[in-house]
Amino acid sequence: MATKEIAGNTIDVNEEGYLTNFGQWNEAIAEAIAIEEGIEKLSERHWVVLKYLQDFYKENGTMPTIRKMKKSGVVDTKELYSLFPGGPLKKSSRIAGLKKPESCI
Amino acid sequence: MKNLLILGAGTAGTMMANHLKRKLNKKEWKITIVDQHKTHYYQPGFLFIPFDTYKEKDVIKTKKQFxxxxxxxxxxxxxxxEHDKNIVILKDGTNLSYDILIIATGSKIVPTETDGLAGEGWQKDVFDFYTIEGATALRDKLKNWQGGKFVIHLTEMPIKCPVAPLEFSFLADAFFHKKGIREKVEMTYITPLSGAFTKQNCSNVLGYLLEDKKINLIPDFDVELVNEKDNFIQSYDDQKINYDLLVTIPTNMGDDVIERSGLGDDLNFVPTHKHTLQSKKKENIFVIGDATDLPSSKAGSVAHFQADVLTKNIKNFINGKELVKEFDGHANCFIESGFGKAFLIDFNYDVEPVEGTFPLPIIGPFSLLKESRINHMGKLVFRHIYWNMLLRGLPMPGITTQMSKIGKKL
Structure with missing residues (x-):
């Protein structure tokens, strides 16, 4: 297991830079990971999505699909892409300190 | 007399009927199974129909004979x-009351979920291979197709048999080679996931396959629409991919009856307890196979392992005992890689596919996460096992319900 120094914290991460211990997550870490993902500043809308993901994960133990997010009314797919260009679930889940969404293979 | 009612006579429902008629007391329990369709399809065989390796007769039998x-x-x-009244109402008005209900209504493709998909190009330039109609139409198209942009597209997860789109790509590559037109075909694989394989182990071991076979990979592609007039597919972030021939895996959903009955999630899959297979809504409703919302693969092997656990739990429920939490997400899938070879993967909720041998240590005969000819033979033999053993609920020698760690390099 690798560790990483970020925003003044030491965090446990996997090979792809996803947090492996959500207990270590905080907002400063999220801001720093966002910059690594090419998002200069997390807006209020970003935070709405990130909080939704964290709540969803807490409740279900999995990441929502894009369809679920669309149906949740939290954010539509076009906006999700404009907030997290080039891989919204992959990026938002990393910033939120959650697992990368996976399939079975 | 009490009633046990099974909805759906596909792979999972048929297996349950066979298991339970042996386990339940005939004097106390009447078992009924309902399905609107006559034909039982061997769905894993649909993969081979577009390439004319299997004919219709290889994948079709009547449901009733099983x-x-x-x-x-x-x-x-x-x-x-009507889950509040413990009654199922049929379209013709017949009421069937039940004491225990097993939902095995499966999943199906729903092309209308994607804008433009079920339009003028459907089964002309745009095909699925998850239905007998789609697979045979694609076979007829491929017979005379002379090459061009060949795009394989996965709409969204979850899908039935998650490895099928990749297998299809590998088999198509081999098919075009054999036909002598491979260099005239530009192959592209489009997925909403971050890669063709998203589990780290699979990606490490199998990641080279697409590159090796010269199949372009476009990850993170969430389809917004298909334009069948100008033959392109477009994502929410405005990537456009042109195609001459599009083979797509449309959105998979549970049956409409689940939605009408208020028993499903947003894809009409039934929320189910992960290890016991009891529905979350009602204690006397159980769910098996593709109809569940579980994170296990939607595949026949999974339904087979679930059937063993569910049979125990139906008995436990009847006898007022605690349900066993034994379903571990076990799946076992052959992955056809073309040119008469295949991979085999064996995994569960917690353990990723790893290398090793299966089902026995060292002697196998199947190798895990490695390409081999014998794995391919296994896949072909499996059709006979399916019709003759699996559907009839007979045990498969050497293969355990829970994933075994024996022979695996963990």
Whole structure:
């Protein structure tokens, strides 16, 4: 297991830079990971999505699909892409300190 | 007399009918199974139909021949499950009351979920291979197709048999080679996931395959629409991919009756307890196979392992005992890689596919996460095992319900 120094914290991460211990997550870490993902500043809308993901994960133990997010009314797919260009679930889940969404293979 | 009612006579429902007629006391329990369709398809065989390796006759039998005589078989459509009253109402108005209900209504493709998909190009330039109609139409198209942009597209997860789109790509590559037109075909694989394989182990070991076979990969592609007039597919972030021939895996959903009955999630899959297979809504409703919302693969092997656990739990439920939490997400899938070879993967909720041998240490005969000819033979032999053993609920020698760690390099 690798560790990483970020925003003044030491965090446990996997090979792809996803947090492996959500207990270590905080907002400063999220801001720093966002910059690594090419998002200069997390807006209020970003935070709405990130909080939704964290709540969803807490409740279900999995990441929502894009369809679920669309149906949740939290954010539509076009906006999700404009907030997290080039891989919204992959990026938002990393910033939120959650697992990368996976399939079975 | 009490009633146990099974909805759906596909792989999972048929297996349950066969298991339960042996386990339940005939004097106390009447078993009934309902399905509106006559034909039982061997769905793993659909993969081979577009390449004319399998014919229709290889994948088609009647459902009824697999249902035991002591089980009442009703070939009718279901209108609604009135779960508050423990009644299922059929389309013709018949009421079936139950003490225990098993939902095995499966999943199906729903092309209308994607804008433009079920339009003028459907089954002309745009195909699925998850239905017999789609697979045979694609076979007829491929017969005379001379090459061009060949795009394989996965709409969204979850899908039935998650490895099928990749297998299809590998088999198509081999098919075009054999036909002598591979260099005239530009192959592209489009997925909403971050890669063709998203589990780290699979990606490490199998990641080279697409590159090796010169199949372009476009990850993170969430389809917004298909334009069948100008032959392109477009994502929410405005990537456009042109195609001459598009083979797509449309959105998979559970049956409409689940939605009508208020029993499903947003894809009409039934929320189910992960290890016991009891529905979350009602204690006397159980769910098996593709109809569940579980994170296990939607595949026949999974339904087979689930059937062992569910049979125990139906007995436990009847006897007022605690349900066993034994379903571990076990799946076992052959992955055809073309040119007469295949991979085999064996995994569960917690353990990723790893290398090793299966089912026995060292001697196998199948190798895990490695390409081999014998794995391919295994896949072909499996069709006979499916018809003759699996559907009839007979045990498969050497293969355990829970994933075994024996022979695996963990």
């Amino acid at each position: 249902i035991p005589n002591s089980v009442e078989y009703i070939e009718k459509a279901i209108e609604i499950i």
